Amino acid sequence: MPTHLPVVTSQRRPPDAAPPSSTETTLLQPTEQSSSLRSDGARNYVHPADVRGRFDKARNIFFAVLVAIFAALPWINVDGRPAVLLNIEDRRFFLFGATFNAQDIWLFFFVLTGFTFGLVYLTAVLGRVWCGWACPQTVFLEGMFRRVERWIEGSREIRLRRNAGPWTVDKVWRKGLTQLVYVALSMLLAHMMVAYFVGGKGILTMVTRSPSEHPETFLWSVGITLVTYVNFSWFREQFCLIVCPYGRLQSIFTDPDSYTVGYDAKRGEPRGKAKAKDKGACVDCGRCVTVCPMGIDIRNGMQLDCTSCMGCIDACDEIMDKLKRPRGLIRFDSLNGLQGNKKGILRPRIVLYSTLLLVGAVVATLAFRKHTDFEANLLRLRGAPYVIEGPNLRNAFEIHVVNKRSGKETFDIWFEPIQGASFVVPLSKVDVEGLQGVRAPVFVTLAQSDFSGDFPVRIHVRRQGGSTEKIVVGMFLGAKAGSMR
Numbered sequence: 014m015p016t017h018l019p020v021v022t023s024q025r026r027p028p029d030a031a032p033p034s035s036t037e038t039t040l041l042q043p044t045e046q047s048s049s050l051r052s053d054g055a056r057n058y059v060h061p062a063d064v065r066g067r068f069d070k071a072r073n074i075f076f077a078v079l080v081a082i083f084a085a086l087p088w089i090n091v092d093g094r095p096a097v098l099l100n101i102e103d104r105r106f107f108l109f110g111a112t113f114n115a116q117d118i119w120l121f122f123f124v125l126t127g128f129t130f131g132l133v134y135l136t137a138v139l140g141r142v143w144c145g146w147a148c149p150q151t152v153f154l155e156g157m158f159r160r161v162e163r164w165i166e167g168s169r170e171i172r173l174r175r176n177a178g179p180w181t182v183d184k185v186w187r188k189g190l191t192q193l194v195y196v197a198l199s200m201l202l203a204h205m206m207v208a209y210f211v212g213g214k215g216i217l218t219m220v221t222r223s224p225s226e227h228p229e230t231f232l233w234s235v236g237i238t239l240v241t242y243v244n245f246s247w248f249r250e251q252f253c254l255i256v257c258p259y260g261r262l263q264s265i266f267t268d269p270d271s272y273t274v275g276y277d278a279k280r281g282e283p284r285g286k287a288k289a290k291d292k293g294a295c296v297d298c299g300r301c302v303t304v305c306p307m308g309i310d311i312r313n314g315m316q317l318d319c320t321s322c323m324g325c326i327d328a329c330d331e332i333m334d335k336l337k338r339p340r341g342l343i344r345f346d347s348l349n350g351l352q353g354n355k356k357g358i359l360r361p362r363i364v365l366y367s368t369l370l371l372v373g374a375v376v377a378t379l380a381f382r383k384h385t386d387f388e389a390n391l392l393r394l395r396g397a398p399y400v401i402e403g404p405n406l407r408n409a410f411e412i413h414v415v416n417k418r419s420g421k422e423t424f425d426i427w428f429e430p431i432q433g434a435s436f437v438v439p440l441s442k443v444d445v446e447g448l449q450g451v452r453a454p455v456f457v458t459l460a461q462s463d464f465s466g467d468f469p470v471r472i473h474v475r476r477q478g479g480s481t482e483k484i485v486v487g488m489f490l491g492a493k494a495g496s497m498r
């Protein structure tokens with residue numbers, strides 16, 4: 014195996030293994046003790062210590078902004094509708110003033126692929142920052158639930174001491190209160206999530222009424238509350254390690270120039286006491302390990318568990334500051350940077366990903382530009398495909414116009430003339446209420462003697478005051494004089 018490639022593994026390093034040398038850092042695996050999951054599948058419950066520092070401060074601000082956006086979106090109105098409302102029951106989706114219906118579902122392909130590819134690109138450049146900074150699992154766990162634990166149960170040392178001790182009154186009320194607040198937070202998050210499907214006002218109305226008036230929504234809320242509670246009170250980092258596929262795939266998208274959180278083994282090893290002259294910069298204080306929410310030792314090299322939360326950087330910087338040594342023994346850098354090699358920015362992977370991202374963005378922009386604020390479809394009326402009325406053939410259609418705006422709109426309907434054919438459009442102007450549809454009949458007649466084969470009929474629809482015009486096409490069917498289909 015080439016030694017310059019990052020190794021991301023969940024295999025366990027033997028507990029009695031020697032510390033890593035500067036050159037083997039990227040190849041080492043976590044020790045049995047330094048992971049939340051042991052090799053026999055049992056769990057090492059993680060109790061991360063508090064850490065203060067520039068990344069912690071930035072992350073807290075970022076978490077607060079993300080939670081505020083998440084909470085606010087169903088409440089903010091754009092064009093009279095919530096900024097984001099996914100009305101599955103009526104198959105209507107409101108996104109920042111635009112309305113999408115079931116016929117626009119293909120556009121979600123671009124949303125999903127755009128998000129996925131954006132994540133791949135981000136990983137290639139900045140490693141797993143999504144996990145440590147923006148993933149809902151981290152934002153809610155670190156930004157809300159872990160905070161509650163710290164406020165009620167105290168620092169890591171106090172928590173560990175209390176956990177190991179007997180069940181005293183102090184332990185019972187603190188543990189009980191923590192779980193109660195977890196349940197309350199889970200309920201709050203569940204309602205915030207459900208608001209995306211029923212709207213902010215909708216959820217407010219529902220909570221003031223009996224669950225029997227909205228049983229499905231109530232059951233969804235209960236289910237999400239339960240899953241949220243179990244996940245954030247107990248499952249926690251195991252979700253990232255066992256369930257989430259992204260963490261396992263990250264090594265495919267990174268290379269030695271992708272940024273990651275890493276330990277400068279060249280500078281740090283051999284680790285030892287601060288006063289020892291023949292030792293590296295790492296004083297083996299273990300602070301970087303105790304603050305890690307994944308329970309790993311970053312000095313063992315790049316690991317599958319690491320979410321790039323950067324807590325260990327703050328922790329080690331704190332120690333280096335105290336020792337009056339330069340910061341950055343653990344830092345956000347590429348593997349090449351950590352090993353003192355030349356760093357590459359414009360490498361083939363980034364050029365390829367950038368090109369693909371650009372092509373995808375152009376295609377998605379064109380696709381979204383095709384999205385209009387109304388829909389029109391030409392349908393054949395039920396019954397026989399055509400009728401012979403004396404010397405004439407008659408086809409009956411109906412045009413279905415859907416207004417995707419929230420207010421009432423008027424639409425003009427007209428046809429493209431066809432030699433010999435006569436069109437009857439009884440409703441050349443239709444008023445359609447907001448988010449409603451209207452059907453208008455269209456009749457086309459042709460002398461049977463002029464019919465030489467099926468041909469298309471084109472109907473135009475345009476919203477009054479709008480520039481977008483839709484042309485819907487149907488086939489005029491018939492039979493030549495003297496023949497029957």
Ligand code: SF4
Binds near residue numbers: 322326
């Ligand atoms: S190793 Fe460092 S960056 Fe990675 S999860 Fe642990 S504390 Fe966060």
Ligand code: SF4
Binds near residue numbers: 295297312329332343
């Ligand atoms: S915090 Fe820094 S000095 Fe302490 S063990 Fe970790 S790497 Fe070594």
